[in-house]
Amino acid sequence: MSIFSLTLRRDLLLVIREPAQGMAVLAFFVMAASLFPIGVGPESALLRRIAPGIIWVAALLAVLLGLPRLFEADFLDGTLEQMVVGPVSLGLLVLGKIVAHWLSTGVPIVLLSPLLAIQFSLDRDSLLVMVGSLLPGTLLLSLIGAIGSALTLGLRNSGVLVTVLVLPLYVPVLVFGAGALEADLAGMDAAAHLYLLVALLALALFFAPWVTAAALRIALE
Template structure:
């Protein structure tokens, strides 16, 4: 666990030296979600209807922006090879990098979502469901995205290939995450959608680091 927390701390410190890369995803999320109310106009019923899908798609794309850099810098300077040769399990180190990616790219979106949701005339309870859904869904996006980032590591045009690989896998999270808020706004129970998101997150926490580690070992050969 010491290696796990050391990896998280290292990636967070490196990100603080490259603040522009972190802020790019946050500003993208803010700008995209803010443009829709301006373009559609002040129609509360329509804004409330489209809010869950817009906020979730924007969060999905903002998370995707940081994925190509998840392993690329460590691969170029040889750090990734040293991690593979270290006595600490590579899977634990990979899990630390995924957690750092979520703290940098996912958690800010979760914290900003309730504020941005006010533009769409969502009430407090709907904002709470939105925040909870993103809190369950954004780690899932980082875990799935890490597999795609490892598979496309070192490949020419890897960013485009990464999007093609990852976006179809993001669809279930998008459906159930946005569906939870839509169900709540319609007066239905959102518990089923949130339970499915939590189940997918639990599976991803178990399988994604292992799959990512296997893909990285293939990339390093």
């Protein structure tokens, strides 16, 4: 088995055996998005208008909140150090961890998002576009977030710091992700947004694990 699939399996097993943390992120996603109708009022035309932004921002913040889980536990008990000094490709290992993080944070968010779509009275076709934009989008968020998470590893204020580092880098993802859904709601073709989102994903799949590995080496020196 390659180091990628071994790491993926190990991290997923850890998530399954301790499901509480992942659940908290999902609860945050639903709660944060549900606060908006309470804040702006229950008028359904307005809600449908702002739904893309709200669902996407809630998903983005939920992924951001889940980022510490990526490396922190392994860093604290010394496992991460062994991974870095081990004779394996750190980039592939990191990719395995990121994909595991996506499967345990991003994918549940995507599966839960139709529930929110109903709350914001989106119709069935827009729902497909929403799922189609969130699925690659959350992986992209995890990939970019991994860089910030590795750079701030072990710092005292790492929770706030990772937010400050990563949020500006999340802007293009939000533009294209929420843009796809918004274009669809406006009766336009969402494909262009989705293509660009997937193009960014291809770039990040190549570069992010490599940069994250470099950042981990710096952090563990």
